[in-house]
Amino acid sequence: KQEVTQIPAALSVPEGENLVLNCSFTDSAIYNLQWFRQDPGKGLTSLLLIQSSQREQTSGRLNASLDKSSGRSTLYIAASQPGDSATYLCAVEGNTGFQKLVFGTGTRLLVSP
Amino acid sequence: GEEVAQTPKHLVRGEGQKAKLYCAPIKGHSYVFWYQQVLKNEFKFLISFQNENVFDETGMPKERFSAKCLPNSPCSLEIQATKLEDSAVYFCASSQWAGGQPQHFGDGTRLSIL
Numbered sequence: 001k002q003e004v005t006q007i008p009a010a011l012s013v014p015e016g017e018n019l020v021l022n023c024s025f026t027d028s029a030i031y032n033l034q035w036f037r038q039d040p041g042k043g044l045t046s047l048l049l050i051q052s053s054q055r056e057q058t059s060g061r062l063n064a065s066l067d068k069s070s071g072r073s074t075l076y077i078a079a080s081q082p083g084d085s086a087t088y089l090c091a092v093e094g095n096t097g098f099q100k101l102v103f104g105t106g107t108r109l110l111v112s113p
Numbered sequence: 114g115e116e117v118a119q120t121p122k123h124l125v126r127g128e129g130q131k132a133k134l135y136c137a138p139i140k141g142h143s144y145v146f147w148y149q150q151v152l153k154n155e156f157k158f159l160i161s162f163q164n165e166n167v168f169d170e171t172g173m174p175k176e177r178f179s180a181k182c183l184p185n186s187p188c189s190l191e192i193q194a195t196k197l198e199d200s201a202v203y204f205c206a207s208s209q210w211a212g213g214q215p216q217h218f219g220d221g222t223r224l225s226i227l
Contacts, residue, residue: 031213032213034215034216036218041220043204043219043221044204044206044218046215046216049215091156093213099144099161099168099169099208099216100146100158100169100171101146101148101158103154103155104154105154105155106154
């Protein structure tokens with residue numbers, strides 16, 4: 001059974017810092033890995049999706065890497081801003097083709113002005 | 114539409130009552146997923162559809178939960194005889210096709226069972 005863990009559970013940083021969020025998964029047989037952000041009372045916003053054959057994806061100040069063999073992904077946020085404050089979740093899709101996502105428990109990020 | 118639309122935003126029911134939640138996927142998306150979020154960040158997959166056909170129902174509690182996606186209608190998730198433990202936020206997501214496509218989520222329906 002796939003298990004996804006995110007470290008740290010919570011992170012508080014001053015504005016401008018570069019930061020790294022970690023995601024690990026126990027079964028490397030994945031189709032892809034997706035990073036989301038969730039704002040309070042809102043749904044999930046998809047940030048980046050990395051296919052199993054890819055090593056990284058970039059969007060603006062966000063960069064996500066994937067090391068499938070070791071079961072790890074990192075989300076790098078450059079020059080953090082208060083608007084980045086949210087909960088960040090990673091989710092993996094197994095390679096059975098059934099597409100359901102298995103989520104980590106999230107990292108709650110607070111960026112102070 | 115361009116967004117996954119879930120209604121209602123908040124639903125309150127007494128224990129034992131029925132609850133019905135709705136989801137309109139993004140136009141052109143063939144796959145619909147339902148997830149349950151309890152205790153802040155614990156997401157549990159419930160069921161998925163390929164158009165109006167059940168694709169994967171391995172997460173669905175069989176006894177009280179049912180779901181449908183009918184042509185030209187919003188998808189629905191229905192809970193009969195609700196229990197306190199059904200209190201959660203229920204999210205719907207859609208994707209264009211199977212395998213490797215990002216899932217786009219709605220804002221969820223918060224179900225409160227009193």
